[in-house]
Structures are given as structure tokens and as C-alpha cells.
Amino acid sequence: MKEQHHEYEDLPGTWVFDAQRARKGYPLNNFFMSLMKEDNRKAFLADESNYLSQFKMSDAQRDAVLNRQWNTMLELGGVVYCLAKLAFTDQHSYQYMAAEMTGMSEQEYVDMMLAGGRSVDGWRSKSETKENAQGDEV
Amino acid sequence: MAKITAGIGCSHTPAIGAAVDLGKTDTDYWRPMFEGFEASKKWMQETAPDVVIMVYNDHNNAFDFKMIPTFAVGCADEFPIADEGWGARPVPIVKGYPELAAHIVQSVILDEFDLTIVNEMEVDHGLTTPMSLMFGQPDAWPVRVIPIAVNVVQYPPPTGNRCYNLGKALKKAVESWDEDLNVAIFGTGGMSHQIQGPRAGLINKEFDKNFLDDLSRDPERLKDIAHLEYMREAGAEAVELVMWLVMRAALGEKVDEVYRFYHVPASSTGVGHIILKADNDE
Numbered sequence: 001m002k003e004q005h006h007e008y009e010d011l012p013g014t015w016v017f018d019a020q021r022a023r024k025g026y027p028l029n030n031f032f033m034s035l036m037k038e039d040n041r042k043a044f045l046a047d048e049s050n051y052l053s054q055f056k057m058s059d060a061q062r063d064a065v066l067n068r069q070w071n072t073m074l075e076l077g078g079v080v081y082c083l084a085k086l087a088f089t090d091q092h093s094y095q096y097m098a099a100e101m102t103g104m105s106e107q108e109y110v111d112m113m114l115a116g117g118r119s120v121d122g123w124r125s126k127s128e129t130k131e132n133a134q135g136d137e138v
Numbered sequence: 139m140a141k142i143t144a145g146i147g148c149s150h151t152p153a154i155g156a157a158v159d160l161g162k163t164d165t166d167y168w169r170p171m172f173e174g175f176e177a178s179k180k181w182m183q184e185t186a187p188d189v190v191i192m193v194y195n196d197h198n199n200a201f202d203f204k205m206i207p208t209f210a211v212g213c214a215d216e217f218p219i220a221d222e223g224w225g226a227r228p229v230p231i232v233k234g235y236p237e238l239a240a241h242i243v244q245s246v247i248l249d250e251f252d253l254t255i256v257n258e259m260e261v262d263h264g265l266t267t268p269m270s271l272m273f274g275q276p277d278a279w280p281v282r283v284i285p286i287a288v289n290v291v292q293y294p295p296p297t298g299n300r301c302y303n304l305g306k307a308l309k310k311a312v313e314s315w316d317e318d319l320n321v322a323i324f325g326t327g328g329m330s331h332q333i334q335g336p337r338a339g340l341i342n343k344e345f346d347k348n349f350l351d352d353l354s355r356d357p358e359r360l361k362d363i364a365h366l367e368y369m370r371e372a373g374a375e376a377v378e379l380v381m382w383l384v385m386r387a388a389l390g391e392k393v394d395e396v397y398r399f400y401h402v403p404a405s406s407t408g409v410g411h412i413i414l415k416a417d418n419d420e
Binding site: 007008011012013014015016017018019022026029030032033035036037038041071074079080081082084085086087088089093094095098099101102103109112113114116117118119120123124125 | 151199224365370372408
């Protein structure tokens, strides 16, 4: 079966939660949803691997959760609002999670936001982002 | 006759709720944003609507992934506050208006909008943070609320045009309710923001300003903005702005802009706020 290409896949640094991604992410998102109950949050933190075994997620999804690989969780069908429930369970803020996704420290991220946020210039398409990155000597 | 007299556009974020609940509204970080809503709270007190129609989105709190309704109307007596992962916000329970909600559902479905009817639903920060910003911290909310939840989580949300037309149908529905009621309608979410992936933190002030300008002057342009344009120009989550179009169209053609406020940042979000008065004599 061939999956269709969509224009929004050209957005850089973004995984749009569309119907195909929703399909793959279903067990992963069900895990996140379970963290809306205090007892479940405690059970998860007490033994993460064991807790995760009740959800039919892929090995890659499980590893991404255990290692808090936020972007991988998005790529594998996690919804950002659901990921946030894991961040909250870890006693972190939304802002912390967003900073982790960008590879910045939380303070760097806060400073960027206080300075007006990330400019859209250079971030409209994957090709534009690539051109930009080549201009930067890291 | 019931009338929609005013529309309120207002962003929502969990962090705004946390700042209110933890008494942080007067810190250096938050003061500039909360000051922008002082005039709005005063206006709200003077306007004293009987009912609020709250067009907002749920963030996977009331709705999980078993079912994803595109438009869902809350028809319950009351709506408890959801525990989003850190305990429920300590805000009053939200009281509904089931009789009017039932009337709206009936009217709007016959107007060819196939809404989902919800008789039990918790509400999350998408609904409660605009309430806090506009009503402060009362012991009980001074208004009854009809929540209309719009799917903006799984792509695609309804189009701007569909939202705009829903607003028109809501106006018709409210005006056919035989009770003198002052109804205000909220469009929440936005403005520019992206809270996921390496592109998180994106803000486009110019896009937001143009959107606010046209909300008053040229809403017909806004209804044709494609999802991709919102996402590309103003961040993946900026597509929430389609909900503001429901609010705008429910006010009729002409509006008076009463108040406007814009502030960056609230966490990752460009906070936009506008109050529009409906010109009901048109």
C-alpha cells in the first residue's frame, strides 16, 4: 500500500498528527491518556517498563517513552498534548518539553520566547531550513 | 429573544491557568500579560452576559482516541474540570444551559451541521483559561456556558469556511430562542504558536496582527485561509484560529471593535485577545 504525500510534510521540524500517524500512534496515545489518573502516574513511575507492557505499542515507541525522546514520540504518532501528560507526570512543564524538542536548554528557550519567539523566516519549508543551516557554521 | 451581543477572541494555554492558580499573575514574567486583561474583566462585568457559548478545543482530556468528533456541543447541566496530568485546576465547576444547548443542537443540525451531542464531558484549560482571564477568580462562574468543542488535534480540523458558516448557523439558532438573553460567544486558541518538534517557539506577530485587523474589517478573507498557511506562517498549532471564525460569523456582518490586546509570550504562545460588539441593528 502506498502512502500519499501531503504538502504539510514539507513543514520543517514538525510532525503533523494526521490520520495515518494517528493510526500508528493509537497505543502510544492510549498510554499517555492513562496518565490522567494519579494512581496510574504513581504506578508508571514505580516501574515504567512493567507499566508500559499493558499497551500494545511497538518497541520503538516503548524505547522512545523510556528514554524521553520527545521528537521520536511525535514521529511515531504521539500527540503533543498527550506527550505533555508524560512531561507533567515527570513534574516538568510544557515549556520544558518544548525546549527539549528544540535541543535548547529551558532557559535558552524562555529567553528566545521573551525576545519574541522563533522567526518564521528560514522555517517555512524543509528546503528553506536546509539553506539556512548551510549558512551557519556550527 | 436571545441575542449574541458580543464576541471575545482569546488564547488559551495551560501555563496561564497555572499562573492564576499558583498566584503568579504579578510576577515580572506574567504581569504584562494579565494587565492586558484588566480592562476586559471590567468590560465583562459591565456587559454581564447570561450565557457564554465557548468555542474551544479539547486537548485529549474529555475526548480520547476512541472517537474524535469534529464539532461537539456540551448539553449537560454541568461540566467538571479535567485532570490534565497534574490535578484538576481549582476553579469552579462550569454550569451549562441544557435547554438552550438542546435548542441550538436541533436548530443547527437542521441547518445541515451534523454536530455531535455530548451529555457528559469534562472541560480542560482550553475552556477554563479564557474563563479565568475574562471573569477572574470568583467562587462560582457568573454565567452559564455552552461548550462547543472543535477538533483541532487530529488533522484536518474543519475548514475556516465551515467554521464561519457554523457561526452563522449559531446566530440563527440563538435568535430563535424565545427568552430575553444576553449571549456572548468566545473563540479561543491561537494565535501564532508551535509547541511541538524542533520548530517549537515559532511566533509571527505580523500574521497575528493582520488576523486581528481582518477579524474586525474583512472576515471574508480569513475564512479562506488554508490550514497549511496557518501552519506554515504561524506555527502548527496556529490552526486553532479557525475557532475564532465561528465566533466572528456569529456576530453578523458588522462589528465594533471594543478592545484589543496582544502579548508574546505565554509559555510558547502569542496571546491574542479581541472584544467585538455585534451590531444587532443591521
